[in-house]
Structure formats: C-alpha cells, structure tokens
Amino acid sequence: xxxxxxxxxxxxxxxxxxxxxxxxxxxxxxxxxxxxxxxxxxxxxxxxxxxxxxxxxxxxxxxxxxxxxxxxxxxxxxxxxxxxxxxxxxxxxxxxxxxxxxxxxxxxxxxxxxxxxxxxxxxxxx
Numbered sequence: 223x224x225x226x227x228x229x230x231x232x233x234x235x236x237x238x239x240x241x242x243x244x245x246x247x248x249x250x251x252x253x254x255x256x257x258x259x260x261x262x263x264x265x266x267x268x269x270x271x272x273x274x275x276x277x278x279x280x281x282x283x284x285x286x287x288x289x290x291x292x293x294x295x296x297x298x299x300x301x302x303x304x305x306x307x308x309x310x311x312x313x314x315x316x317x318x319x320x321x322x323x324x325x326x327x328x329x330x331x332x333x334x335x336x337x338x339x340x341x342x343x344x345x346x347x348x
Contacts, residue, residue: 224248224337226318231342234308238346242303244318244339252276255323256294256301259332260314260344269330270316271303279326286312308346315341 230242244256257272271292272281280292291304301318319335329335 224320226320226337226339228316228318228339228342231316231344233345233347236308236310236346236348238308239304239306240308240344242305242316242318242342242344244301244303246299246301246320249320249337251299252296253322253324254320254337255328256292257319257321257328257335258292258301258303258316259319260312260316261341262314265314267317267332268314269332272328272330273301274326274328275324279328281328281330283330305344308344310346310348313344313346315343317341 225247228244255274258270259267260270261267269283273292273294277294289307294301318339320337321335
C-alpha cells in the first residue's frame with residue numbers, strides 16, 4: 223500500500239520560512255518523480271514544483287521560482303519543499319504527489335500523478 227505523508231506545515235508571518243517533508247512508503251521511491259501541489263480555498267489545485275527520480279531535473283511554477291526549493295533524499299524516501307520569503311498568497315493546503323517515471327521528463331498536470339498525500343496546511347499571515 224502506497225502512502226505519502228506530509229509534515230511541516232504551520233502558521234508563519236509574511237517573509238518567513240517553512241520546510242515541508244513528504245515521506246513515502248510502499249513504492250520503489252527511486253522509480254518515481256515527485257511533485258508538490260497546493261490548493262487554496264475555493265481554487266483549483268496548482269502545480270508548485272517537481273523533481274525527477276534522481277534529483278537531476280527540477281521544475282518550478284513561476285509564482286514560486288527563486289523562493290521555493292524542492293529536493294529529495296532517496297536514502298530516506300523523502301521529498302522536501304523549502305519555502306522562503308513566504309507571502310500571504312502562498313496560503314494553501316500543500317500536497318505531495320508521485321508519478322512513476324525513471325527519466326528526466328517532469329509534468330505539471332495533477333492528473334499525471336498516481337499517488338497523493340493527505341496534505342499539510344500552510345498559512346501565511348500579513
């Protein structure tokens with residue numbers, strides 16, 4: 223049974239930082255590209271960042287480029303999202319997702335990802 227479990231969310235002031243973690247189990251982690259998406263109340267789920275199976279290729283949404291950093295530790299079956307210079311508009315539930323693919327090609331559509339975590343709330347106050 224595949225499980226993705228996010229942690230690290232919370233309440234932070236604008237300009238602050240948070241680091242999210244997503245621990246994966248039940249899958250061969252090194253065969254999966256991983257991504258972060260977010261969903262604010264009343265809005266569609268948006269792509270945030272993705273990393274290839276080996277960490278060699280990374281993609282970011284324009285809205286977070288230069289502020290967020292995605293990384294992975296294959297020895298720990300974990301993917302991270304370091305979020306700096308947070309803004310109130312970053313407030314959302316953040317989900318990690320996995321897509322099987324042992325290549326460098328990354329995708330931004332949520333329906334390309336087979337496995338999802340339950341999400342962690344990030345709230346940025348102004």
